[in-house]
Amino acid sequence: MIEITNLSLSRDGVKILHDVSLRLPQGRLAAIIGPNGAGKSTLLHCMAGLLVPDHGQVYVNGQDIHALREQSRALILSLLTQSQGAVPRLSVRDLVAFGRWPHHRGRPGPADHAVIAEAMTRFDLDALAQRSVDSLSGGQRQRAFVAMAYAQSTPWMFLDEPLAALDPKYVRDIMDRLHNMTGPDSGQRSIALVLHDLSVAARYADFCIAMKDGRIVAAGPWREIVTSELLSDLYDTPLRLAELDGAPVVVGL
Amino acid sequence: MAERRLIALALALLGLCALFLLWNLRVPMGFILGLRAEKLAALVMVGAATGAATVIFQTIATNRLLTPGIVGFDALFIFTQTMLVLTLGGAGYAALADTAKFVVESALLMGAAMALFGILFRKGADDIIRMILTGVILGVLLRGLAGFAQRLLDPSEFAVVQQASIASFNAVNPDLLGIAAVVLACGLGVALWLAPRLDVAALGRVQARVLGLNHDRLVFVALGSVAALVAVSTALVGPITFLGLLAASFAHALLRDHRHIVLIPAAALMGAAILVAGQALFERLLGLQSALAVIVEFAGGLLFLALVLRRRAR
Structure with a gap:
């Protein structure tokens, strides 16, 4: 469980998060949605302990995330940021192996190699193992970075716009894999991700955190709280939550 | 694979x-060998320190x-030299014992380098453009201040500063080599100790923190080691701006790791090999017609331009 209480954060004198409070249960795929500038990425970085708030606390599994040392934090949560820098000529296998760093601190053992191999297979990267990350397509590259976060074996995974610039095939591929990770065979990881594609969020997310102007407008199970009215108010434009061939979609009117 | 290439590079060095020591060796062999060994030690130490420091610096940046x-950093060295001559006077500066001068210069440079790097990396080096602009503008400011101070010097004092501003391996005091060797060995030891953490830091500050690295502490220790390596090697022979770029670029290209x-x-090893090979060719073939540092700067400057243009073309 993640528990956020009265979180406020300012940057360069501008308040970005206003008194945010939230309870996020475990084992869910939670979508953080909202218009540009709503504070979604800032909230995610705060939850990951990378940004220190002006006020308020973030408790992850009962531990104050900002009171933990980096190494302890890296065993609890992983974060995939919007822009990932890759070392020139770094192979896909070596990139995924970095996910084990918090566990071995430079001295990988057999257990680490086993997790890396499992992550490579799970994300269908075996054929690309020796390819340089620079040479991958956008979708393959994103899959490699998600595999690295997966290899970190943390109970919580945060992803900041993991679908940006991906075509529908890769969007589906990544989301299917992420959704499977919240299942029991992946140790029921808990995932929170910032999404702009509302149809994708409607299809995969089982928890919603709706943000606007640095505040949480609504938070709760997707099916219970997300309505056409909520989405229209959130984005200040008419939107409708509908169904197409049994799958939820969000369309602009 | 990379390990094999590293061994091949060590053997090449x-x-x-051996070539540097034995090429055109004439009587009195023992005396000439002694002189060449001292110069060789300076070449190897400066090349190794500069190459290693540059790889670490590039990773952090x-x-x-x-x-x-x-x-x-080079502008900082010239500024420090000028200020030392200005404050001590030409005679006072020349009267300083070589060892004292070397220790004072190294300590001053190390402290100033930490201050310089501290300014550049203040926000974690996330903004490369800001860092380059700050470095370049600080360099221009320091060169301007040094130029202004040099106008206050008399011609003989100015000549002292000019001489110190161009790297030379022909007048290295052998007494300083031992002190330099100890500091450089410590700097290289710290660098190798940091190596696994630097692998993670190469992914960028945010990703490194996500992976549990105390990035700010790593940057502080790594920059301390860089400051020690470049300060001592520069105080020993003078500044060679592009040697590090040559050594690091060739090392990356050779190892691909x-x-x-x-x-x-x-x-x-690459930094040492460039200097030893350059000095051997320059002394034995070109008959000391130019300064090694000038040739290194010329080749390094061309490489820098080529790298910048290649990046723009991508």
Whole structure:
């Protein structure tokens, strides 16, 4: 469980998060949605302990995330940021192996190699193992970075716009894999991700955190709280939550 | 694979050292060998220190074009030299014992380098453009201040500063080599100790923190080691701006490996090999018609331009 209480954060004198409070249960795929500038990425970085708030606390599994040392934090949560820098000529296998760093601190053992191999297979990267990350397509590259976060074996995974610039095939591929990770065979990881594609969020997310102007407008199970009215108010434009061939979609009117 | 290439590079350096010592060796052999061995030690130490420091600096900056020299360290050296001569006077500066001068210069440079790097990396080097601009502008400011101070010097004092501003291996005091060797060995030791953490830091500050690395502490320790390596090697022979870029670029190109445990030694060996080979050719073939530093700066400057243009073309 993640528990956020009265979180406020300012940057360069501008308040970005206003008194945010939230309870996020475990084992869910939670979508953080909202218009540009709503504070979604800032909230995610705060939850990951990378940004220190002006006020308020973030408790992850009962531990104050900002009171933990980096190494302890890296065993609890992983974060995939919007822009990932890759070392020139770094192979896909070596990139995924970095996910084990918090566990071995430079001295990988057999257990680490086993997790890396499992992550490579799970994300269908075996054929690309020796390819340089620079040479991958956008979708393959994103899959490699998600595999690295997966290899970190943390109970919580945060992803900041993991679908940006991906075509529908890769969007589906990544989301299917992420959704499977919240299942029991992946140790029921808990995932929170910032999404702009509302149809994708409607299809995969089982928890919603709706943000606007640095505040949480609504938070709760997707099916219970997300309505056409909520989405229209959130984005200040008419939107409708509908169904197409049994799958939820969000369309602009 | 990378390890094999590293061994080949070490063997090549050994060959170059043998060539440097034995090529055109005439009587009195013992005396000439002694002189050459002292110069060889300076070449190897300066090359190794500069190469290793540059790889570490580039990793922290997550940019393979930057070197301590390019972001203002060399300007800092010239400024420090000028201020020392200005405050002590030409006679006072010349009267300083070589060892005392070397220790004072090294300590001043180390402290000033930490201050310079501290300014450049203040926000974690996330903004490369800001860092380059700050380094370049600080360099211009320091050169301007040094130029202004040099106008206050008399011609003989000015000549002292000019001489110190161009790297030379022909007048290295052998008494300083021992002190330099100890500091450089410590700097290289710290660099190798940091190697696994530097691998993670190469992914960028945010990703490194996500992976549990105390990035700010790593940057502080790594920059301390860089400051020690460049300060002592510069105080020993003078500044060679582009040597580090040459050594680090060739090491990356040769090894094609991201691990610093092999990259740092490779850049150190490469830096030493460039200087030893350059000095051997320059002394034995070109008959001391130019200064080694000038040739290194010329080749390094061309490489820098080529790297910048290649990046723009991509």
